[in-house]
Amino acid sequence: MIKTIDYGVRFSSAGLISSMFIILAACIPDPLEVEGIPVVQPQIVVSTQIIPDQSLVVLLTKSFGALDANEDSDAQELLDQIAVEDAEVTITGPRDVYTLVALGSGVYGGTFIPFEPNAEYTLHVESETLGEISATTTVKPMISFEDIEAELYFNGYDDTLVQVSYQLIDPEEKNWYMLNVQQIESDELIEDALNPRAFTRLLDDAEFESNDYSETFRAFQRDFEAGDTVAVFLSNISEEYYNFMKLRLDNRFSFIEYLSEPVNYPSNVQGGKGFFNLYVPDIRTFILEE
Structure with missing residues (x-):
């Protein structure tokens, strides 16, 4: 039996990153005594x-x-070291320029920005200490679940997984999808959505011919229990971001590789790293029951 619930989404700057860096600190290897290596800016x-x-x-x-x-690094101290706090951040769209507000811990936010499907938007960041970067991307049209269920699945061993069955209508044009399954421990949906330990499944619509597509998969990142709240995200993403995420998923230490030097992933950021995306996920939440 499945119950669905709705969550309000709001910004939380400190909480947004803290869990990510706790995980990061646990994955970083001991430093090696190496001399003569040039400093990378x-x-x-x-x-x-x-x-x-x-x-x-x-x-x-x-x-x-x-x-x-x-x-042994302290997660908060590490966050303080790498968060970019001195930036001016703007988004330029077809109708206006929007200035984002610094929320702390390297997080910048904006509300009520009219993101138009298939329109181009440019991110511009100017930091006194790190210089300027920019990136341009196109808003991907939102594609929603036609039907979805999520339930506990016992695999016969000691693991309890989440089994997701869903259906979507795939448009005629070429599309790439990203599905995420994430345990939600609070009403901070964005905080949990950015958790690098969320289960991620990538889908290229070249893998199926029918416009009416359905499948069942199991999320296995962690053991789930009755009473857990999970969110399932469906995102229509660009081919470039699909390739970027595919490389990250192939790397067990994707989060440290994503932040550390060198970062050998494709990027649409001029003068920087990472990826600038504007896609709107369809988000469904469930309380898991026996």
């Missing part, structure tokens, strides 16, 4: 998320070397 790393109420969150951090921290 840090660059701004971009991550973005928009939500259906036309709010935008931009996370700005600076890349750092793998020798700059270890497993």
Whole structure:
């Protein structure tokens, strides 16, 4: 039996990143004593998320070397070191220029920005310490679930997974999709959505011919229990971001690789790293029951 619930979405700057860096600190290897390595200048790393109420969150951090921290590093101190706090951030669209507000911990937010499907928007960041970066992307049209269910699945061993069955209508044009399954521990939906340990499934519509597509998959990042609240995200993404995420998923230490030097992933950020996206996910939440 499945119950669905709705959550209000709001910004939380400190909470948005804290859980990510707790995980990060646990994954960083011990520093090695190496001499003679040239210092690599840090660059701004971009991550973005928009939500259906036309709010935008931009996370700005600076890349750092793998020798700059270890497993004993304090997560908050590490966050203080790499969060970009001195930036002026704007989004330029077809109708206006929008200035984002600094929310702390490298998070910048804007509300009521009229993101128009298939329109181009440019992100511009100017930091006194790290210089300027820019990136341009096109808003992807939102594609929603036609039907979806999520339930506990016992695999016969000691693991309890989430089984998701869904259906969507795939438009005639070429599309790439990203599905995420994330446990929600509070009403901070964006905070949980950016968690790098969320289960992610990528889908290229070249894999199926029918416009009416359905499948069942199992999320296996963690053990789930009855009473857990999970969110399932369906995002229509660009081919470039699809390739970017595919490389990240192939790397077990994707989060540290994403932030540290060198970052060997494709990027649409001029003068920086990461990826500037403007896609609106369809988000469905469930309370799991026996």
